[in-house]
Amino acid sequence: MTDAAFTPRVFSGIQPSGGLTLGNYLGALKRFVEMQDAGTFECVYCMVDLHAITVWQDPEELRKNTREAAAAFIAAGIDPARSILFNQSQAPEHAQLAWIFNTVARMGWMGRMTQWKDKAGKNSENASLGLFAYPALMAADILAYHATHVPVGEDQKQHLELTRDIAAKFNHDYDVDFFPITEPVIEGPATRVMSLRDGTKKMSKSDPSDMSRINLTDDADTISKKFKKARTDPEPLPETYAELKDRPEARNLVDIFAALSGVSTDAVMAEHGGAGWGQFKPRLAEVAVEKMAPMTDEMNRLMADPGEIDRILGEGAGRAREIAAPILAKTYDIVGLIASK
């Protein structure tokens, strides 16, 4: 069976382990909406709460963050009638398939994951077993839907390679052509949005400094303040993008500007090359506020009715399970597990 035999289907997920950032929006959400609107894919988007709890989450915060992430998806343009939107734990097939993949994946593969090494750090003896097995659950998320395409930011590339390895090893070991070899979709000018305080670190919801990121819930004043205080070198913007090569903070702000305004980085340089930060940063803040304020307003409106968000997630989970349940049943059968008829 070739991959052309599979329905074109997109799966992607975001951890509700904190409020979402501009990095999540530009690297992930914006792409999710484009793939939905392209009309060529069935799209399945998931708040991966089971992944979030691989590191400690306060239960009430987790619930709030899950609803807030769902609100962000909808505010960004995901239509729950056209795409499937749900939280992972409501579709038990993810955890069930992940167990099978725990038996397929090898310890050595997991140990080489940079996210594991970064998150577990020197204290890996004390990290949760779930954090180590995280990529097998991620492979299950994707493969429970036979997803063919997975839009993500640059940091997820290695996990997607592992997903392909798991699919290939399963197909090989059981001598089947059952799981597709999924294509990562890592595209656009902002697949890696960096911290506003340190141009060598990615912008992250878990960074201790709130000034390092733009949260999707930040108001206009906060957004302006954060961009104005963003760390840069003292030089003005050069004339060409290539000259930003060794200036990570400056390049990051240009990338953000391009991604938010939907133009190429060359177009940004053509217009702003030679400008000082006193000129460029306020302009960037303006563009960001213009783009983000309507989204933040919509998120707040949706968050005022958590019952409605829960209804949407429950309905999405029902539709997700209709796809995942038969794929899981077939997997059990291939493996030799006896299932009730």
Ligand code: AMP
């Ligand atoms: P996470 O917040 O780690 O669950 O990430 C959810 C999605 O957002 C994944 O596709 C990530 O690759 C993407 N993402 C997270 N942070 C960034 C960032 N700073 N720049 C670009 N994409 C990001």
Ligand code: TRP
């Ligand atoms: N690991 C991803 C991240 O931290 C989140 C995720 C979980 C995911 N399952 C997924 C992304 C499946 C894409 C597809 O960003």
